[in-house]
Amino acid sequence: MVISRSQRLIAASLTYGILALLCLFCLFPFVWMVDTALKPASEVMSNEPSLLIAAPTLDNFARVLFESDFLTYFRNSLIVGVCATLLTLIVSVFASYALSRWGYYPVSRVVGGALLVSQMIPGVLLLVPLYGLMQHLGLLSTYRALIIVYCTFMIPLVTFMLKSFFDDVPRELEEAAEIDGCSRLGFIWRVLLPLTAPGILATSVFAFVAAWNEFMFGYVLINDDARRTLTPGIMIFRGSHQTDWGLLMAASVLAVVPVALGFVYLQRFLVEGLAAGAVKG
Numbered sequence: 001m002v003i004s005r006s007q008r009l010i011a012a013s014l015t016y017g018i019l020a021l022l023c024l025f026c027l028f029p030f031v032w033m034v035d036t037a038l039k040p041a042s043e044v045m046s047n048e049p050s051l052l053i054a055a056p057t058l059d060n061f062a063r064v065l066f067e068s069d070f071l072t073y074f075r076n077s078l079i080v081g082v083c084a085t086l087l088t089l090i091v092s093v094f095a096s097y098a099l100s101r102w103g104y105y106p107v108s109r110v111v112g113g114a115l116l117v118s119q120m121i122p123g124v125l126l127l128v129p130l131y132g133l134m135q136h137l138g139l140l141s142t143y144r145a146l147i148i149v150y151c152t153f154m155i156p157l158v159t160f161m162l163k164s165f166f167d168d169v170p171r172e173l174e175e176a177a178e179i180d181g182c183s184r185l186g187f188i189w190r191v192l193l194p195l196t197a198p199g200i201l202a203t204s205v206f207a208f209v210a211a212w213n214e215f216m217f218g219y220v221l222i223n224d225d226a227r228r229t230l231t232p233g234i235m236i237f238r239g240s241h242q243t244d245w246g247l248l249m250a251a252s253v254l255a256v257v258p259v260a261l262g263f264v265y266l267q268r269f270l271v272e273g274l275a276a277g278a279v280k281g
Contacts, residue, residue, distance in 0.1 A: 030256070037061065037250040044246050060250035064237075069225055070251055073233030080143055080218075080229055081211040084150040088158050088207050089200065091151070096162035097188060101171075115156035123153060127220060134221055141224040149221065150211045158203050165199035166192065205266060209259060230255050 031051070036044055038056045064070045095111075102108050130149055131140075139145040169192055177187045193200065212230070219232040234255065237248040 033249045033252055033256075036245055037253050039246060041244075041246055060246040061254065064247055064250045064254060068236065068247075068251075069228075069233065070230075070254065072226065073228055073230045074255075076143070076227055076233075077212055077230035080146045080150070081208050083143065084147045084154065084211045085204055085208045087147065088151050088154045089204055091155050092158040092162050092203075093188070093193070093200075095155070095159045096166055097192065099159065100163050100166040101174075115159060118156045123216065127216065130217070131220060141222050141227050143227065145221045146211075146214075146218060146229065149217050150214065154207050154210055158207055161203045161206070162196070162200065165196040165203075169195055201266065205262070212259060 035051050035053065037060050038058070039053050040055055040057050040059070043054060099108055099112055103112065130152075134140050134145045134149075139148070173191060173195075174187055177191055178184075182190065214229075215231040218229040219235070222228050222232065225233075234248065234251045237244050237251055
């Protein structure tokens with residue numbers, strides 16, 4: 001079927017028009033958040049909301065950074081997110097390698113099924129048992145409590161994600177490495193990880209963002225401000241009787257921007273990694 005130039009132009013216009021509307025729909029909350037963060041209190045509480053700012057100000061950002069514990073919360077989230085991501089990757093690399101190479105064994109099928117079933121259990125159902133366990137171990141209000149809990153939920157999913165990348169690595173490469181005298185651990189370190197680096201990077205970013213954005217366990221398991229993470233920490237700007245929307249939006253922008261910039265910088269590797277995990281054969 002021959003498609004004329006005008007038909008291709010119309011189809012392209014409709015496609016990009018729809019994509020532009022979807023982008024606008026997705027970005028509007030963030031734009032409104034930035035807009036509110038740049039407004040003085042008088043404009044934030046105006047009876048006629050508007051995107052236009054009569055008197056832009058950075059006072060909200062200054063107050064968040066220098067008059068609150070935001071930087072402490074930011075540091076805590078960074079520590080917990082990085083540690084949870086590294087521990088998750090270390091465990092998941094070996095677990096996914098085992099499932100990829102010996103998935104035909106009954107024990108591998110049982111373990112794979114157990115990991116899959118664990119993803120069907122809502123985290124809120126495990127909140128009370130995990131709280132009791134952390135209390136019994138004396139880990140409440142510590143980094144270790146959050147790291148353990150985050151790894152508990154991320155390892156099964158990350159294992160399945162990495163398994164799809166490892167499945168694409170030919171077994172012949174491993175056999176050739178063994179002939180050359182390379183141990184199994186050496187093959188993983190010198191061959192498997194470099195070949196699947198884009199996929200591992202994409203998976204690690206996913207794990208880090210999941211830990212960075214987590215709210216429920218950070219809110220329940222941490223009661224000490226010195227150990228509180230970012231997402232529950234932002235709640236300090238929401239009072240029981242009044243909410244300082246300017247400070248709340250400024251803190252939210254500062255929490256989102258680092259992750260967004262990281263996504264922009266790593267976008268090429270993320271697309272490459274996700275595409276590699278989606279193609280078989």
